[in-house]
Amino acid sequence: MTDFFKDIPQLRYEGPDSSSDFAFRHYNPDELVMGKRLEDHLRFGVAYWHSFAWPGGDPFGGQTFDRPWFGDTMARAKLKADVAFKMFDILNAPFFCFHDADVRPEGESFAESLRNFEEIVDYFAAKMETHRTRLLWGTANLFSHRRFMAGAATNPDPDVFAWSAATVKACMDATKKLGGQNYVLWGGREGYETLLNTDLSREAEQAGRFLQMVVDYKHKIGFDGAILIEPKPQEPSKHQYDYDVATVYGFLKRFGLETEVKVNIEQGHAILAGHSFEHELALASSLGLFGSIDMNRNDYQSGWDTDQFPDSVPEMARAYYEVIRAGGFTTGGTNFDAKLRRQSLDPEDLILAHAGAMDVCARAFKAAAALFEDGSLERARAERYAGWDDPANIAMLSSGTLDSISARVLATDLDPQPRSGRQERLENLWNRFV
Template identity: 30%
Template sequence: MNKYFPGIGRIEYRPDAGPDDTLVFRHYNAKETVHGRTMEEWLKFSVCYFNTFRYLGSDNHYGERTHQRSWEDGSRSLDNYKRRMMAAFEFFQKLHVKYYSVSDRDMAPEGENYDQTNTFLDEMVTLACDLQRQTGMKPLYYSADLFTHPRYMNGSGSNPDAHVFAYACAQVKRSMDAAKRLGAENFVFFNPRDGYQSVLQRQFFRDMSHMAQLYRMAAQYKDKIGFRGQLLIQPKPADPRRHQYESDAMSTMHMLRHFGLDKYYKLYIKPAFSRLMSRPYEHDVYMAAAYNMLGCVDASDSWPEFNGTSDICAQDMRDATLVMKCVLEQGGLQQGGFTLGGRVRRESTEPRDLFHGHIMAMDTFARALRNAARMISDGSFSRSIQQRYSSYKSGFGERVEMGNMTFDDCEDFVRKNGEPMHQSSRHEHYENMFNYYISPPRQ
C-alpha cells in the first residue's frame, strides 16, 4: 500500500531523532516493557476513522473544507467510500497500529431506503474484512451513527417518535452484525442528540427508560449472535444547546444501575469533555474507574480557543500522565484501549500532517505511560495518600470502613474526643511531587 501517502514509509522508533524528525516515534516503542507489559499492550492505540478521514477542514461558522485529499471527492458515492477506506488502511499500516475505530456511516453512505443502506454497508464490510486479512488489523470499537441523519435530530433511543426509535434499534442490530464480522473488540453507543433543549418538550424518565430498552435489547442481541465485544457508552456533554441525558460518567452510570444494566456495559471516556463541565480533564476517567466501569479512553485534547468544543491531537503531558496513572492502577483497560480521536488543524492541509498529529499523540501517551509507571513503582505517591487516610486504619475509622456505624456511635465518639484537629490538604506538596514525575528522569 503506497498510493495515497507516497514517500512515507512505516513509522519507526528512533529515540535519538532530532527536533525536525517528526515522522518517527521518539518515545513510543511498541515492544518496550513498562510496568510488566509492553507499550503496545498497555495503550492499544486505535485511529479514529471519523476525525482522521471524514473531517476535511470545514468550519461550521467561517468556511468550507480546506483539506483536498487525492482519495476524496466529497461525494457520498460508494466509490468514494471505497477510496477513502483504501487510504485509511494505508495510513493505519504505515502508522504501525493494529486497531481502528469506526461507525457504520463512516464505512458506508445512506441509501435511498433501509434495504439499500444495508446493501451498501454489507459491501463495505466485506472490503474491510479483506483489508483486515491483508494487514492484520481490526476495530478497537465499532458503533452505529445515531445522530448525523436528520431523522435523529430529536434523538434516537429517546426520540418521542416510536418510528424513529424502531429505526435506531434496527440500525444498531445491523451494526452489531457488522461488528461481529469485523472482529471488533468493543461496541460503542454515542448519543449526542439524546437529551433535551427545553423541559417543556420532554418527559425525562420516559426518555431514559426508552434508551434503557435499546441498551437491554443490544445486550440480548449480543448474546444471541455470539458477539464477544464489550458494550460501551460514551458520555457526551458537548452541545451547549442541549443537555444530554448521558452528560458525564456519573449520570450514565446512575442510569445503567437504575435499569439493571450496569453489568453489561462499561464507559468510553473522552477526558476533554470533562472541561466542558468545568471539571478537571481527568475527572470522568477516575470516576468511571472508581466504579470499575472504565472501558476505553479517547486520547485527544480540547481546543482552548473554542472552549473545548472540538478535538486536537493529544499533546498535554500533564493530563496524559494523570490518565495513565489511573489506567495502570486499575491494571489496564482489558478489551479497551486508547482511540486517537484528535483532528489536525483546519490549516494543516498536507496529508503528511495526519501522521504528524498522530505521532505526537502516541508519543505523548508513551511518555505519560513511563511517567505513571515511575510514579507507581517507587511508591511515594501511594505512601502519601495512605498517610492522608491513616485515621481509617484502626479504631473508629476502621469501623467506618466496615460500614457498621450509627449516628449514635458518631455522636459518642465526638463527645469523647472533642473537636477534630485541622489537617492541611498539602495540595502544593502533591502537585510538586507530580511535577517531579512528568520531568525527564535524571541520568
C-alpha cells in the same frame, strides 16, 4: 490501490535525538514498561470519521479538504478503505474505530444502506487478513442525518426509534464479524433543546429500554466485547442525557445495567462537563465503569469541542496515571478522536498529527508508570486515610450508630485537630516525574 501517502515511509522508533519528522521519539512499541510492551499498554486506535470522512468544515465554513475518496459511491468507499489501511501500516497502528456512516455511502433506503455497509465490512475483513490492524470498536452514527434531529432512541417518532435499533443491530453484527473488542454508543442527539416540547420521563424510558435491547442482543449473538457509553454534556444538544460519568452511572443503575455497560471517556467531553479528564477516569474506576478512552484536547479559549490532537505531556500523564490505577485497559484502548486543523491540508499532516500524539501519549504514560512504580504518591494517599484501618474505626463505619458514636466521643473526650493535605508537596513530587 492508492498513492495518497506516496513517499511517506513507515514510522519507526528512532529515539529522542532523531532529526526525522517521520519517526517516533518516545513511542517504542516493544519497550517494556511495568513488565508489559508499551503498545499493549496504550492500544492506539485511529478514528475513521475524523481522519477519512471529515471534510474540514467548522460552524462558520465548509469543506477545506479535497480527498480523492470523497463521494457517495462504493468505489470511493473502497478507495477510502485502501487509504485508511495504508495509513494504519505507516503508523503501525494496532487498532481503528468507525461508525457505519463513515465507511459506506447512504442508500435510497435502509436496505440499500445495509447492503452497502455489509459490502464494506466484507472489504474490511479481507483487508484485515493481510494487515495487522484490528478493530477496537464499532458504533452507529445516529446523529448526522436529519432523521435524528430529535434524537434516536429518545425520538418522539417510533419509526426513528425502530430505524435506530435496526442500525445498531447491523453495526453490532459488523463489529462482531470483524473481531471488534467493544461496541460504543454515543448519544449526540439524545437530549433536548427546549423543555417546552420535551417529556423527560418518556425519553428516559425509551433510552433505557433501547440500551436493554442492545445488551440482550450482545448476549444473543455471543459478542464477547464490552458495551460502552460515551458521556458528553452538550453540543449538539443543549443538554444531553449522558452528561458525564456520574450521570451515566445513575442511568445504568435506574435500568439495572450497571454490571453490563461501561464508559468510553473523552478528554474533550470531560472538559465540556466542567471536569478534568483524570476526574472522569478516576470516578469511572471507582464505580467499576472504566472501559476505554477517546484521546484529544479542547482549545481552552473556545467554548466547544474542538477535537485537537493531544500535545501536553503533563495533562496526559495525569490521565494515564488514573488508567494505571484502574488496572489498565482490558478491551479498551487509546482512540484518537481527533482531527486536523482546517488549514492542515497535506497527506503528511495526517500522518504527523498521529505520530506526534502517539509520542506525547507514550512519554506521558512512561512518566505516570514511573511515579506509580515509585509508590510515593500511593503511600502518601494511604497514609492520609490510615486512621480508617484501625479496627475501632472499621467497626464504627460498618456497624456504628449515631448513639454509639456519640457515646464514644463523650467517653474519650475526642478533640480532633486538622492535618495538612500536603498538596504542594505532592505536586512537587508529581513534577519530579513529569
